[in-house]
Amino acid sequence: MKCFPGIAFSLFFLISQLVVAQGQIIGCSYDGSVVNTDNLCRSLKFASNSDAESSIDDMLRQIGLKRNFAIMECPGTENCMAVTIEGIRFIIYDNAFLSKFKTYRFSEAPLIGGSSSTTADWAAISIMAHEVGHHLNGHTLQAGGSKPDLELEADEFSGFILYKLGATLEQAQQAMRSPLISDYGTFTHPPRQQRLNAIATGWNNARNLTAPPDLPPLFDQPNLPEMVYIEGGSFNMGYNSLLSLDEGPVHPVTLDGFYMAKTEVTVDQYRTFCNATSREMPFPVSWGWIDNYPIVNVSWDDANAYCVWLSTVTGQKYRLPTEAEWEYAARAGNQSTVLDYPFSGSLFIGEVGWYKDNSLEQPHPVGLKNANRFGLYDMTGNVWEWCSDWYDAAYYFSSDAKNPAGPYFGEKKVLRGGSWATPTTDCSVYDRDMGFPGLGLHFTGFRVVKEQ
Template structure:
């Protein structure tokens, strides 16, 4: 029999998860309420607009009636000259009433226009509130995923003490000491298996994790063990009661896959426990992996043990307990090894076992190992090395020639708190030809917002040109200097920036000073929809070709670039592949980045994911307009290719810019 383990645990992780889930529920309810309010306002706007159309139609009829009454009265006045006794009172009354009715209808039109304007102002405010709530919700979802991963990690790394009873039959050919040692080793093996079983059984998300148990890389480290009681029977049996203190561990790089969240939430963890050896009792393995925990008496007859999850040289030595008649031996020599590579978001394998991403530091027993570093789109780096002393291995990965550009930063970017380096060399804003074609537009994967559904097949019969980058500060400055144009931010109440979950207006913010340091190569921000249109009109006259904002179909088709995934490179945002909130770039949650800092999509378009939201062309049926592509301070889930936020045309913020299309 084996007693249940007594775990040292804390409920704080679950409290944190529950608090985030509660906040998510509150914000979701708020968003649902605002969605209902917006729907009612939009319905009311439609009703008011219909009434206005009726008033305008009636105005034409009343104007016609007024003119006819005037003509009739004038005719009677002419006849009155010849017949002074003629009664013209009815004609006068008719004309007077038509004038009054016409004036009243004009006043009603004025009042209706004011009501619609006021209503649209409310709609604009509701839309701004909605888009901030959407970002808050997505940010909370990120926090929830982080908290769930942390809770799972802590649940796997619990400590506990377990007592086990085990009885074996001594073999005729073995001594009593050998039988005793084998029995204790079998009891230890049973305890470690039971311990890891209980780790899984006590996981908060056990139902989700258990089916993926073989992927977890779960391990047990024996901290301490001692024999509570033991005895030999007259029938040649040996019974032992063993108390074992243990600590669990797990491959941190695999936690995300266990609970089905984006792998970026596991990127900040260190490497898994592997080969950390200390003093221990008896001829027992210090660290057992879940895959090693198969219990059989035959397996226990071997004195060769495996430490950690790396197969060490056969000469690895262990310390024997005082109960053994064999002399004590030395523990293996652990060697610190550091691995680096020239790419981000890679994965290191040592003897086929994943150890996470570089930069990686790990202590392993001296010996010979197969080192491999992998990254999608690159040829794997492979090397067999003999480790005798501390060393650093620098892996250089080369992009496959046939790779279709999984976006990676153009250069190494620091994750330190220092201000990002501004690079002067950026791609020229060239016109990229987007080919004609058919695609499915909207939420193809199922993670989108309500306004991304239903999915609709769209056909673009003709090719068109699109600017490869967002319009930069330098490009916009030429427009201002040539036209003396004043943006809405410069004429009005400034520009909005995101603070504590909502846009806040700053009168001093404009495209020249958006609240963060920028260079000429940064995307221009703090421009309204009308500002972007004014730039397009100027550029059209300047170059003699027709430029305009892209419509939503053109924008999404170009951004997808033939893919059906959430992002140009797949369904996970990854790390440092784009400039969005919590995306791991040097600019994330700090500012926009220079255009073209990340690899382009298949059509050669830069920054269709993140950096700044981009205005799209207003449809006749829309009261507002949409922005697409996500931004440096918005959640990664909002940088998906199908995400659309609806805003008023006069809104401007330091996270909204634009790019143009050139008509054929």
């Protein structure tokens, strides 16, 4: 995040953690100091390598997350930084730092604090986890650069990840004890002790979420999504239409099996998450928070945070569905056309969904309409459902044929299924919509999937 107070807006064009001024890239380091990286970054066109990508992917895999940013080499960075350039989110790094980060074998992570390799460079790993935390917490989607509270959130995330990787608390705090870290803080970065406390909070939260062996697993308890196994297979995705060009071309897709929630996440289920994480419920709605209604006013970032929490407390890998998984599940194996099951489980929308003409201008309890052949409810209507993919109107022209996960980056996230406020024409199993990941509306919700 940028190292300048708000007045800097009159002097620089600010891009998240980066400031571009007179051909230079100026960023803010882990310790809060200003870092100038010269035009080498641009001359290399932000080159990356598979080692960097796989190392960070392996780290995120320990907590059931997938990377939602690109990774680029930028000599002179000193360590690494989370940045946004022209709307694209990056972790930029230099190779000296990457070598330190790669001292740890993430594939052998023990998932318990204090029992991992003593040869790992925990300072480098904690810095990377901190910067990744900025992206995953949505900080780099906001204008205005860093603030002390954002740095503390990233520090807490770092502590959480390092416990999962096997670091002791002392190891997790190693980088923060560097003499480069200010005892007193700056405009953008809090004092050292506050940051040490935040790392300890994250580390202890991860430790406390490890359930004692004599307790029943949390995912067998009520209030958590009921999952249905969706057997893998192949289908023709999309629909060729001159009216909605982003729905085509129709293209073959093959998917591995996965589990999907029978219903959209409910108010009651989301409240459990909020209570467990001291998170506020979304902005209230006119019809009130009713337990068995789908949660609404949730952003993509909110939905993703729920998946992270659910993964942590259950030990399973929950996430948002890819767009391909969502459409495959909505079709329930049916090769839908406009003449054959355009809605999830029926030719007639009123049998399977709440939409503009029958909803009385609000959502309804989940599971009241008919399920589709896979046993999934409300895949048509009720609330729009967030998918994990970035939206690209032309993506179907270049989509992977096996387990497509969407474009590498983008500005908006995919929404699917239509809602209580949507006309019939926008509720089909192939209709595509999109929204800014930081924005929740009174007709947006989500459902989760679980990997095998």
